[in-house]
């Protein structure tokens with residue numbers, strides 16, 4: 060299975076860039092399953108229904124969220140009707156939406172996509188390690204599902220690495236989101252799980268993690284509550300990761316980073 064995962068879409072630049080790139084990447088990389096993190100799509104904070112709709116129309120199969128899941132509250136009723144928008148599974152019991160979704164591909168293969176959130180330097184939540192274990196106990200990779208992808212939305216690389224090692228061999232891919240900066244540690248772990256500690260963002264990198272650099276920088280200099288942050292509006296670099304899995308085992312056989320458009324050094328796998 061060819062899997063595309065794109066990191067946090069930030070603001071208009073990210074939305075337009077991702078919507079333009081998704082169909083091209085799907086085609087060029089012969090993608091079977093495309094997942095994108097949408098938590099920062101709306102001005103950096105949250106995801107509005109029309110934005111989810113346009114990412115789905117461009118070719119996303121699943122949209123994941125994170126700590127900004129509820130910044131646009133209109134997404135709550137939308138998620139009730141569109142369960143392919145998922146939020147971290149370790150949000151408190153009773154939280155709207157689901158933390159995972161079983162997707163059936165056009166050819167009948169089934170893939171499980173999950174979203175969990177870390178706790179280091181983040182809001183206190185239920186334990187993502189234990190709740191992921193509970194969720195995974197319902198499925199068997201390579202048997203009941205052909206692939207399992209987890210978006211682990213977290214700040215700390217240490218927590219992301221510990222999480223990935225915990226589920227090595229049980230899932231196809233653990234990919235981090237939230238830092239908005241792509242890491243160069245993409246690898247297949249010894250048990251066969253592909254891992255990259257952060258996918259990076261789909262946004263303008265002439266910025267402070269996607270937000271306009273002047274106001275964002277001034278906040279550090281002056282410690283004054285400044286003006287409202289606005290997303291940077293230059294061309295987005297579309298950042299993410301490409302993973303191929305074996306249908307026999309569901310484990311990864313290849314992981315390659317993707318950085319296309321905008322300012323970052325460019326890399327695109329050939330398939």
Ligand SMILES: [Fe+2]
Pocket residue numbers: 067098099125237239
């Ligand atoms: Fe984000």
Ligand SMILES: [Fe+2]
Pocket residue numbers: 098125126127212236237238
């Ligand atoms: Fe986040």
